[in-house]
Amino acid sequence: MVAYNPYRWETAHDPYPIYRQLRNEAPVYRNDDLGFWALSRHADVVAAHNDPVTYLSSGGVTIEGTERGSPLLLVMDQPEHTWHRKIVSRVFTPRRVGDLEPFIRARAGELLDKFRDAAEFDVVTDFSVQLPLDVISELIGIPEDLRATVHDLSDRVLTRTGDSQITDEAISASIELFALFLDLVKDRRAHPRDDVISLLIQTEVTDDDGRARRLSDEEVAIRFQELALAGHETVAKLIPNGMVALTWFPDQRRRLREDPSLMRRAVDEMLRWDAPSQYQGRTAARDVEIHGVTIPAGDRVILLTGSANHDERAYDDPERFDVLREIDHPVSFGFGIHLCLGAHLARLETRVAFEEILARFPRFAVDGERAVRHAHSNVRGLSHLPVLVHGG
Numbered sequence: 001m002v003a004y005n006p007y008r009w010e011t012a013h014d015p016y017p018i019y020r021q022l023r024n025e026a027p028v029y030r031n032d033d034l035g036f037w038a039l040s041r042h043a044d045v046v047a048a049h050n051d052p053v054t055y056l057s058s059g060g061v062t063i064e065g066t067e068r069g070s071p072l073l074l075v076m077d078q079p080e081h082t083w084h085r086k087i088v089s090r091v092f093t094p095r096r097v098g099d100l101e102p103f104i105r106a107r108a109g110e111l112l113d114k115f116r117d118a119a120e121f122d123v124v125t126d127f128s129v130q131l132p133l134d135v136i137s138e139l140i141g142i143p144e145d146l147r148a149t150v151h152d153l154s155d156r157v158l159t160r161t162g163d164s165q166i167t168d169e170a171i172s173a174s175i176e177l178f179a180l181f182l183d184l185v186k187d188r189r190a191h192p193r194d195d196v197i198s199l200l201i202q203t204e205v206t207d208d209d210g211r212a213r214r215l216s217d218e219e220v221a222i223r224f225q226e227l228a229l230a231g232h233e234t235v236a237k238l239i240p241n242g243m244v245a246l247t248w249f250p251d252q253r254r255r256l257r258e259d260p261s262l263m264r265r266a267v268d269e270m271l272r273w274d275a276p277s278q279y280q281g282r283t284a285a286r287d288v289e290i291h292g293v294t295i296p297a298g299d300r301v302i303l304l305t306g307s308a309n310h311d312e313r314a315y316d317d318p319e320r321f322d323v324l325r326e327i328d329h330p331v332s333f334g335f336g337i338h339l340c341l342g343a344h345l346a347r348l349e350t351r352v353a354f355e356e357i358l359a360r361f362p363r364f365a366v367d368g369e370r371a372v373r374h375a376h377s378n379v380r381g382l383s384h385l386p387v388l389v390h391g392g
């Protein structure tokens with residue numbers, strides 16, 4: 001009988017064999033010890049994402065869940081979520097995101113050029129954790145002199161113990177980061193500028209009851225903290241996962257070099273092949289019956305993104321990394337009301353990052369022996385990945 005525990009090291013290291021077993025043998029899986037259900041088939045995961053009335057986010061999106069009442073967009077339900085999201089969406093207009101491309105390219109080039117004459121570099125610590133935060137800082141308008149502090153605090157917020165529990169250091173860094181954003185917001189309220197912080201302070205939307213709503217200073221600060229963290233960790237993990245794919249599948253890298261216009265598709269394939277976020281947690285609002293099994297109201301349910309991405313019912317030869325694969329909508333960004341707000345930005349950053357990497361180091365190879373996996377039940381990726389600039 002299949003047993004799935006995402007905290008087990010072997011599972012975190014390579015969850016894909018067990019995902020296949022879950023899809024085939026227990027598509028509505030129950031783990032009594034940890035107290036959660038898991039949906040693993042593509043169709044079931046997508047349907048649950050698209051039904052936020054049955055699958056609530058307000059109990060948290062991890063296996064353990066969180067106290068209700070968190071101010072994060074990610075863990076709000078309708079109707080409150082609707083107007084908060086409307087306001088933050090103003091930040092991510094296609095033009096505002098598109099305008100960042102020259103900045104992203106220049107910054108990626110600057111980070112990579114340091115290693116032009118080197119034999120190797122660590123694509124995580126030297127590159128993929130740096131770039132997304134610089135981009136978010138640029139988007140939000142964090143002054144240059146505060147960016148190093150934002151980097152440091154954001155890294156510390158993400159520290160976890162070996163069994164992926166939150167640490168005291170992470171909590172205190174989170175409080176400091178919030179205070180830093182709150183100071184910035186208060187400053188912009190007193191001295192508005194033409195930047196995203198001032199935009200969020202001034203934006204007014206109508207909520208479901210027809211009332212005009214604006215965010216308080218604390219709410220604006222929380223929004224920025226959420227963006228800094230959501231945008232940081234995920235892209236930081238996707239880039240190294242993509243480096244592994246391009247090392248393991250040299251024919252696909254060759255294809256990309258011959259036809260760089262395939263890079264957009266390659267990014268969606270990276271998201272599918274090894275998603276940075278392996279599951280999204282929910283709480284059942286009512287009894288739900290799926291494949292003859294009833295999930296009782298109030299129980300925790302995890303939607304296994306990583307498994308949906310490898311479901312042979314949805315994708316041919318899913319274990320293969322294939323830059324020609326056409327993906328309508330990657331499960332890795334979620335669906336429906338919580339669809340990732342930074343999806344366009346994440347795709348842009350990742351595309352530009354790989355264009356710049358391949359332009360400088362076309363023969364790179366990752367050194368899997370020295371890679372270090374980040375310990376987390378949900379976030380899948382590496383905390384260190386040495387890259388041999390001239391190949392293995």
Ligand code: HEM
Nearest residue numbers: 073074230231234235238280332333334338340341342346
């Ligand atoms: C490869 C990169 C990324 C991946 C794989 C990713 C994945 C996701 C997923 C799966 C969700 C939905 C979670 C759920 O349904 O419970 C989500 C939501 C969100 N993402 Fe991303 N994300 C990425 C990058 C970014 C970036 C760059 C930003 C912002 C700068 C961002 C901001 C957000 C926000 C604010 C939400 C909450 C939306 C809501 O609840 O309405 N993400 N992301």
